[in-house]
Amino acid sequence: MAALNKAKYIATLKVVVNHKMNDADIVDDMEKLRQSAKFKKDLEKIVSKLDNSRPSEAKNRRIMRILEQAGKEIYNELK
Numbered sequence: 001m002a003a004l005n006k007a008k009y010i011a012t013l014k015v016v017v018n019h020k021m022n023d024a025d026i027v028d029d030m031e032k033l034r035q036s037a038k039f040k041k042d043l044e045k046i047v048s049k050l051d052n053s054r055p056s057e058a059k060n061r062r063i064m065r066i067l068e069q070a071g072k073e074i075y076n077e078l079k
């Protein structure tokens with residue numbers, strides 16, 4: 001059951017983030033970021049530090065805890 005909840009919170013976070021990226025307050029800034037080569041390069045560098053094949057690595061565990069907690073808070077707020 002814990003693994004199912006983890007997946008539920010991560011999925012909730014993904015859906016809400018995707019939805020809020022089109023929020024009227026930030027839509028213009030989001031488009032600017034999409035066009036920014038520097039931002040894309042920075043994101044690639046950040047994501048390269050994560051490794052889905054080694055989820056037991058300390059950094060990966062911390063990131064997952066942060067994502068799960070955010071997803072849980074959003075899920076509980078909206079349900």
